[in-house]
Amino acid sequence: MQAFNHKKLLHTIIDDLQSLRMLSKNILKDIEQQGELSPDVTNQLSDLIKQLKVNLALDSDADKMHLIIEGLTTRDHILYKIIQSVFDTLATTATDRIKKCEHAECYLHFVDTSKSGKRRWCSMELCGNRQKAAEFYARKKKKSRS
Numbered sequence: 001m002q003a004f005n006h007k008k009l010l011h012t013i014i015d016d017l018q019s020l021r022m023l024s025k026n027i028l029k030d031i032e033q034q035g036e037l038s039p040d041v042t043n044q045l046s047d048l049i050k051q052l053k054v055n056l057a058l059d060s061d062a063d064k065m066h067l068i069i070e071g072l073t074t075r076d077h078i079l080y081k082i083i084q085s086v087f088d089t090l091a092t093t094a095t096d097r098i099k100k101c102e103h104a105e106c107y108l109h110f111v112d113t114s115k116s117g118k119r120r121w122c123s124m125e126l127c128g129n130r131q132k133a134a135e136f137y138a139r140k141k142k143k144s145r146s
């Protein structure tokens, strides 16, 4: 019975995460297309938030006291953490700094914290170098043909 409940919870959370991913894609689409959230996406977020049950706790173990927000259940806690991150990003980031990675095969978005605001890739080490290598070989190929 215990294993069954665990598996059921896992499937519920996977479904929730897939819904949240779809909602995040809609948020990014709104930002790309109109620079702000549409009423439809705002309502979806609002509906999701209403479902979550959280609890406030005080953490005084360290030198300072911290207010901790915890989901009442595992599901509440996981979804709360992700939604909090979405809200933090939207509250602290100009929408033109939320960008899609320019690498053709990458589906990630990132927050451009560069001074110039011209960052193109989610990660220079991964996508940036892959892109530059591809451009280098494309130029080399073109040169050898002419």
Ligand SMILES: [Zn+2]
Pocket: 101, 102, 103, 106, 107, 108, 121, 122, 123, 127
């Ligand atoms: Zn990328």
